[in-house]
Amino acid sequence: MIRHASVADKAAILDIAVDSGLFPAEHVGELSEMMDAQLGATSEGHHWIVQESERGTLQGAAYYAPEALTDGTFNLYFIAVREILKGKGVGSALLHYVEHQLKQEQGRVLIIETSSLDNYNLTRRFYLKHEYTEVARIPEFFSAGEDKVVFWRKLKA
Ligand SMILES: CC(C)(COP(=O)(O)OP(=O)(O)OC[C@H]1O[C@@H](n2cnc3c(N)ncnc32)[C@H](O)[C@@H]1OP(=O)(O)O)[C@@H](O)C(=O)NCCC(=O)NCCS
Secondary structure, X not given: OEEEOOHHXXXXXXXXXXXXXXXXXXXXXXXXXXXXXXXXXXXXXXXXXXXXXXXXXXXXXEEEEEOOOOOOEEEEEEEEEOHHHOOOOHXXXXXXXXXXXXXXXXXXXXXXXXXXXXXXXXXXXXXXXXXXXXXXEEEEEEEOOEEEEEEEEEOOO
């Protein structure tokens, strides 16, 4: 089941962020602070969603929000799945859910930013598989030798 996250899900989402390999444990404090604002009721258009198993365990999570000063462009800032469950369709289900929700909200374009490093090869393959187009690379964005790769998809009405 995929549902919107609440403040009560925060610890499990932070656990997924580390377990998936996306966030080093030492950066989890920064993510935690960002989540406090994003999970608040005042963050209109900002959505944390989670995939929950029948037993009530959170398996994956995603966060998307509108890009400021655009007409219907959203950014998928976070998507992660527990290591043991990768490759079993959880990420695809979360991405499809985001796309479906955005179409209801007049979302027009979804962009996703990731890293050029080899350990993100499978992640980039995941976006290509879901018909996202690589539209930009910003050299050395994250660090020396690590570019930012931007994927883009137009959301059909
Ligand atoms: C990228 C991620 C969200 C995809 O979710 P997922 O549940 O593993 O993916 P699905 O099972 O829905 O889809 C499988 C496809 O995803 C890709 N994929 C990405 N990572 C994978 C992994 N570790 N194992 C298997 N497939 C993976 C493959 O292209 C695969 O399809 P293929 O085997 O036909 O090539 C997830 O692997 C993850 O959390 N990765 C680490 C965190 C991350 O990179 N997040 C995105 C930051 S921008």
